[in-house]
Amino acid sequence: MKRNKLLPVKSIERLCLYRRVLHSxxxxxxxxxxxxxxxxxxxxxxxxxxxxxxxxxxxxxxxxGYRIDELLRCLNDFFNTxxxxxxxxxxxxxxxxxxxxxxxxxxxxxxxxxxFDSAPIKVGSxxxxxxxYSIKDFSKVAEQKVPQIGIISTPASAAQEIAETMxxxxxxxxxxxxxxTLRTNEETFVENVDINVLLEKIYYxxxxxxxxxxxxx
Amino acid sequence: MKRNKLLPVKSIERLCLYRRVLHSxxxxxxxxxxxxxxxxxxxxxxxxxxxxxxxxxxxxxxxxGYRIDELLRCLNDFFNTxxxxxxxxxxxxxxxxxxxxxxxxxxxxxxxxxxFDSAPIKVGSxxxxxxxYSIKDFSKVAEQKVPQIGIISTPASAAQEIAETMxxxxxxxxxxxxxxTLRTNEETFVENVDINVLLEKIYYxxxxxxxxxxxxx
DNA sequence: CTCTGTGAAGGGATTCACAGCG
DNA sequence: CGCTGTGAATCCCTTCACAGAG
Numbered sequence: 001m002k003r004n005k006l007l008p009v010k011s012i013e014r015l016c017l018y019r020r021v022l023h024s025x026x027x028x029x030x031x032x033x034x035x036x037x038x039x040x041x042x043x044x045x046x047x048x049x050x051x052x053x054x055x056x057x058x059x060x061x062x063x064x065g066y067r068i069d070e071l072l073r074c075l076n077d078f079f080n081t082x083x084x085x086x087x088x089x090x091x092x093x094x095x096x097x098x099x100x101x102x103x104x105x106x107x108x109x110x111x112x113x114x115x116f117d118s119a120p121i122k123v124g125s126x127x128x129x130x131x132x133y134s135i136k137d138f139s140k141v142a143e144q145k146v147p148q149i150g151i152i153s154t155p156a157s158a159a160q161e162i163a164e165t166m167x168x169x170x171x172x173x174x175x176x177x178x179x180x181t182l183r184t185n186e187e188t189f190v191e192n193v194d195i196n197v198l199l200e201k202i203y204y205x206x207x208x209x210x211x212x213x214x215x216x217x
Numbered sequence: 218m219k220r221n222k223l224l225p226v227k228s229i230e231r232l233c234l235y236r237r238v239l240h241s242x243x244x245x246x247x248x249x250x251x252x253x254x255x256x257x258x259x260x261x262x263x264x265x266x267x268x269x270x271x272x273x274x275x276x277x278x279x280x281x282g283y284r285i286d287e288l289l290r291c292l293n294d295f296f297n298t299x300x301x302x303x304x305x306x307x308x309x310x311x312x313x314x315x316x317x318x319x320x321x322x323x324x325x326x327x328x329x330x331x332x333f334d335s336a337p338i339k340v341g342s343x344x345x346x347x348x349x350y351s352i353k354d355f356s357k358v359a360e361q362k363v364p365q366i367g368i369i370s371t372p373a374s375a376a377q378e379i380a381e382t383m384x385x386x387x388x389x390x391x392x393x394x395x396x397x398t399l400r401t402n403e404e405t406f407v408e409n410v411d412i413n414v415l416l417e418k419i420y421y422x423x424x425x426x427x428x429x430x431x432x433x434x
Numbered sequence: 435c436t437c438t439g440t441g442a443a444g445g446g447a448t449t450c451a452c453a454g455c456g
Numbered sequence: 457c458g459c460t461g462t463g464a465a466t467c468c469c470t471t472c473a474c475a476g477a478g
Contacts, residue, residue: 008447012421016414020396034459042398047449050460062459063456085420094315101311102412110416148424149416173423175415179237181259189423191415195319197233198392198408199327199366203302204229206390206406207365225469251437263438264471271439279437279477436478443472450465456458 011052015075017042018052022072034065084111088147088171090162091154092117092132095177099151104128113145118158135162142169149173156180163190228269232292234259235269239289251282301328305364305388307379308371309334309349312394316368321345330362335375352379359386366390373397380407 007015021041025033035053036046053066058074060066076082084107089096092115103112116135117123123134133141135158150166152159152174159180166174172188182190224232238258242250252270253263270283275291277283293299301324306313309332320329333352334340340351350358352375367383369376369391376397383391389405399407 006422009418009422010447012418013414016411016417017398020413036459043400045449046460048447051448051462054461060460061456062454062461063457065459079417079421085416085424087416094311094318098311098315099412109413149420171423173416173419175419181234183260187423189419191419193410193415194233195316196237196326197230198410199302199304199390200233200296201226201229202390202392202406202408203366204296205223205226206388206404227469253437262471265469267438268440268470277438279439280435281478282437438477439475441472441474443470445470446468448465448467451463453461453463455460 007052007055011055014042014044014048014052015056015078018049019072019075019079022068022075025068026072028068031068032061032065033068033071035060037065081109084109085149086111086113086145086147087149087151088113088138088142088145088166089115089130089151089153090117090135090158091115091152092119092122092127093153095153096151097127099153100128100130104130110149113147114141116141118154135165138165139169142171147171149175151175151177152180152182153177163188224269224272228272231259231261231265231269232273232295235266236289236292236296239285239292242285243289245285248285249278249282250285250288252277254282298326301326302366303328303330303362303364304366304368305330305355305359305362305383306332306347306368306370307334307352307375308332308369309336309339309344310370312370313368314344316370317345317347321347327366330364331358333358335371352382355382356386359388364388366392368392368394369397369399370394380405 018038021038035049038049039046053060056074056078058071087110089099089112096115100112100115103110112130115130115132116138117132118135122132125132148171150171152162154162156178159176159178160182163174163182163184167185167188174182174188174190176182176190176192179194184190235255238255252266255266256263270277273291273295275288304327306316306329313332317329317332320327329347332347332349333355334349335352339349342349365388367388369379371379373395376393376395377399380391380399380401384402384405391399391405391407393399393407393409396411401407
C-alpha cells in the first residue's frame with residue numbers, strides 16, 4: 001500500500017461533509033463562508049478545515065473566507081461526481097433493502113443499478129425499482145450496467161467469493177457489511193462496517209471510560 | 218477530549234476482531250495461537266497483534282504463542298461483557314428493522330430492549346419481539362430498561378434532540394446513522410455511520426486512485 | 435532455532451503559530 | 457484588525473529490531 005499523493009482518509013471524510021454543508025448553503029444569500037463557520041457546523045476546528053481545503057488546492061480569500069459556489073464546484077470536481085456512480089448490492093436482506101430504499105429517493109450521486117441474491121425466491125423480483133439477479137449472472141449484468149462500487153450485505157460465508165467476483169469485473173471499491181475479513185488485491189479499497197465492532201467500540205469509549213469523547217474536537 | 222489511558226480506537230476495533238476469531242476457535246482442539254496466525258486471519262501484521270495484546274495486559278508464552286482460552290477470557294473481561302448490553306433504537310425504518318432482525322438472532326452480547334418512533338402507526342407495535350414506543354415516552358422506558366447504548370436511525374432533523382434526550386438519561390454511547398452532526402457532552406462518544414461518506418470514500422480510494430489500498434496491511 | 439515483549443524509530447495527521455493580505 | 461495559507465512542532469499509531477525465553 002503506497003498512499004502516494006492521496007489525501008488522508010480522515011480528510012476525505014471531512015471533505016464529503018463540507019460538500020454537503022456547502023450544497024445546502026449554495027442557494028442561500030450568503031456568498032462566502034469562513035473556515036471557522038464550517039468548523040463550527042461540523043464540530044471541528046478551523047485549522048482542520050483550512051488544511052483540508054488547502055489539500056484539494058482551493059484558495060480562499062483572506063478577510064472574506066471561501067466563495068461557497070467556487071469551493072463547492074471544486075469539491076464536486078475533486079470527487080468527480082459529474083455523473084452518478086453505479087452501485088451494485090449483494091444480498092437483498094434487510095440492509096440491502098434499507099440501502100435501496102434510501103438511494104431510490106436520492107439518485108443524484110449514487111445509482112443502485114442492480115442487486116444480487118442467491119435465494120431463488122428473490123431472483124427475478126424487483127424491490128423499489130431495483131431488479132434482483134442471481135449471483136451467477138453477475139458478470140453478464142456487470143457488463144451491461146458497469147458498476148463502480150459494490151456493497152456486500154450477505155452472510156460472511158458468501159463474502160469472499162463475491163469480493164473476488166467483483167474484482168474480476170473491475171470493481172475496486174467495496175463496502176463490506178458482513179463480518180468476513182476480505183482478501184483482495186492491493187488496488188481494491190475495502191471499507192468494513194461491522195455492527196458488532198461499532199457497538200463494542202462506542203460501548204468501550206462511552207461507558208467504560210466516562211472521561212473521554214471522540215466527538216468533540 | 219483527553220484520551221487518558223485509553224487504547225487507540227484502531228486497537229479497540231482490532232481487539233473486537235481477535236475476540237471473534239478466538240471465540241470461533243475456542244471449542245477447537247488447538248489450545249494456542251500465534252500472533253502471526255491471528256494476523257494472517259485478519260489481514261494485519263504480527264507486530265500489530267502483539268502490540269494490541271500487550272495493550273490489554275495479556276502475556277503470552279514465547280514459542281507456543283497465546284493460550285486461546287485465557288486470551289479470550291482476558292478480552293471478555295476487557296470489554297466487560299459478562300452480561301448483555303442494553304441497546305435502544307430510534308427510528309423504526311429500514312435500518313432500525315435491519316438491526317433489530319440482526320440482533321434478535323444474536324442476543325448474547327447486545328440486547329435491543331426497545332425502539333422508538335414518532336409515527337403513531339408504529340407506536341405500540343412489535344417488530345420481531347421488539348416493542349416500539351413513542352419518543353415522548355423515552356425517559357419512562359429508559360428508567361425501566363436501563364439502556365447503555367443508543368442508535369439513531371431517524372432522519373437527520375430529529376437526531377440532535379434525540380441525542381440530547383439520550384444524554385439526559387445517562388446514555389453516553391451513540392451510534393448515529395443519520396447525516397446530522399451531533400453536538401454532545403464531552404463524555405459522550407458518538408460514532409457516525411454516514412452511508413454517503415462511506416461510498417464517497419471507497420469510490421475515491423478505489424476508483425480515482427488505482428495504486429492504493431487500505432485493506433492490506 | 436521460533437516465538438513474545440517492548441524500546442526506539444518512523445510516518446502521518448493534527449495543532450500551533452505566525453507571515454501576509456485585504 | 458479579521459481572515460487564510462503554511463512551515464514547524466506535536467502527538468499518536470505503526471513498524472522495526474532485537475533482547476529474552478523456551
